[in-house]
Amino acid sequence: MPIFTKPIRVYFSPDKKLHESLRNILGFYPTHISLYKLAFRHSSAAQVIKKGVKDSNERLEFLGDSVIGTVVADYLFKKFPFKDEGFLTKMRSKMVSRQKHNQLAIKLGLNNFIEVNNERHGNKTSSINGDAYEALIGAIYLDKGYTFAQQFILTRIVNVHIDMDEVETKEVDFKSKIIEWAQKEKKEFRFDAIVDGASSEDKQYSIQLLVDNVAVGNAQHFSKKRAEQLASEHACTVLGI
Amino acid sequence: MPIFTKPIRVYFSPDKKLHESLRNILGFYPTHISLYKLAFRHSSAAQVIKKGVKDSNERLEFLGDSVIGTVVADYLFKKFPFKDEGFLTKMRSKMVSRQKHNQLAIKLGLNNFIEVNNERHGNKTSSINGDAYEALIGAIYLDKGYTFAQQFILTRIVNVHIDMDEVETKEVDFKSKIIEWAQKEKKEFRFDAIVDGASSEDKQYSIQLLVDNVAVGNAQHFSKKRAEQLASEHACTVLGI
Known part of the structure; x- marks a missing residue:
């Protein structure tokens, strides 16, 4: 300068x-x-x-x-x-x-x-x-x-x-972002999980994130934790967080 | 120039x-x-x-x-x-x-x-x-x-x-965008509608757009057509179309 x-x-x-x-x-x-x-x-x-x-x-x-x-x-x-x-x-x-x-x-x-x-x-x-x-x-x-x-x-x-x-x-922690946002905005949220696959090798989690009972994000992954992160990332895009 | x-x-x-x-x-x-x-x-x-x-x-x-x-x-x-x-x-x-x-x-x-x-x-x-x-x-x-x-x-x-x-x-026609995209990508899609409200004044449409049976967009509106547009707009954001 x-x-x-x-x-x-x-x-x-x-x-x-x-x-x-x-x-x-x-x-x-x-x-x-x-x-x-x-x-x-x-x-x-x-x-x-x-x-x-x-x-x-x-x-x-x-x-x-x-x-x-x-x-x-x-x-x-x-x-x-x-x-x-x-x-x-x-x-x-x-x-x-x-x-x-x-x-x-x-x-x-x-x-x-x-x-x-x-x-x-x-x-x-x-x-x-x-x-x-x-x-x-x-x-x-x-x-x-x-x-x-x-x-x-x-x-x-x-x-x-x-x-x-x-x-x-630094990895962005999208789940924390969603939780923080929901608390501030006084929204209810929950993660709904469906497990696909019988054996432990095929097992896959389908996670849907609902805010005030509206689905705002979903994702599939073999790891439940990762699926929640991905669904939260999805929701952050959708909600503009 | x-x-x-x-x-x-x-x-x-x-x-x-x-x-x-x-x-x-x-x-x-x-x-x-x-x-x-x-x-x-x-x-x-x-x-x-x-x-x-x-x-x-x-x-x-x-x-x-x-x-x-x-x-x-x-x-x-x-x-x-x-x-x-x-x-x-x-x-x-x-x-x-x-x-x-x-x-x-x-x-x-x-x-x-x-x-x-x-x-x-x-x-x-x-x-x-x-x-x-x-x-x-x-x-x-x-x-x-x-x-x-x-x-x-x-x-x-x-x-x-x-x-x-x-x-x-020009208004962007999101529903057409989704239809065009789904045809190109060979995806199945459908709009699921739920009608809330008994009388014609309260009537409200909840529209969910599903692509290959996964919910990718949803919206509520008094007009069904408008709700479909909004759900499509939502889906365009989610899918990056």
Whole structure:
């Protein structure tokens, strides 16, 4: 990252303080400060600006999420020249998970900037911080361009906050994810198992995961534990967890 | 797009013909021709270069798919300033569908470049052309950078080959997608319906879509037709169609 001297506009900006705070956590002065204000505005604190549209960070989040995905795809493509696309896909989904983005947002201190209306925001268990992180990347992309956003993600996030060895070795525990989600959302769930095959060699488990009595995932495997993991992974895709 | 004069390297390249052909369909001369060769190599025609890795276009496809997603996200973000992220997400998924990419590949004439081994490539119904299109974008991104790839997608694809009005108004018919897919893949499928509610006002349809007797999608709605569509949409997500 280049060194940024303070631009003259900052001295005269009504948002001088925000400029300086963002300089401290991001390492550069924003050009269009309004984009960053928008990135930190949760929908509970947003105003309706036109029928059906709020000035919340959700549109920026949509954009930023995609930018992060591409930057990480590029990074993995170059870091692992001899791994196939299945490996790259898996690695990326671990690097850009909701949980990871929530953690990154806290590490960067973004939670101090987020505008949220606690009265209107009922669901405390959501991913407000991670969403703001994605929206921030969307803002940087629009403000400074792709290459700048890419440099920011690589030097300020990936190189500093992501332990690639950990990402590579860590298996995602989908069953725990489902259990955690069901508790938060107050849903009932159960795994129904059917055993096929008479002898111990042929034995195969068909597992169906039901949430509030609706089948959301199913899988077959010789190991019951593995079948449950696969059914949970299936359900995570279906439920968008 | 700027006008490209012929670079000196083209006159001396052993791939002179390929350089010229690509110039004709893409509008520019590639810098690193090997990337484009790789983009057109289907896995059936690829060699194993190291344990578990082939020199096929699948890695480039992973990258290109992501680049297209970001370029289209940016495009929609700016084209529809007063639409919410739900609308943007829906529009994008219609613009970057497998079917759309297959069509685009044919329109660009990419099918003439694809290296495929028909003996080893059993499944004729796949998306070889669309995959090559995605890989080509990955190659352009690596060869010329994000901004160039973005310009290419916008001026040579979106502005020329995509009818935005059609995309906006067209509803995706998920039931037809499932039927088409099941016929191609030779799978049996059926919709099981349960009607809840005694009076005609309370009546609600619970539809379960089964493929080869495995439940892959379910949905509830007051309209049976709509419930079938929703269950099919659900199944498309689950099956990755």
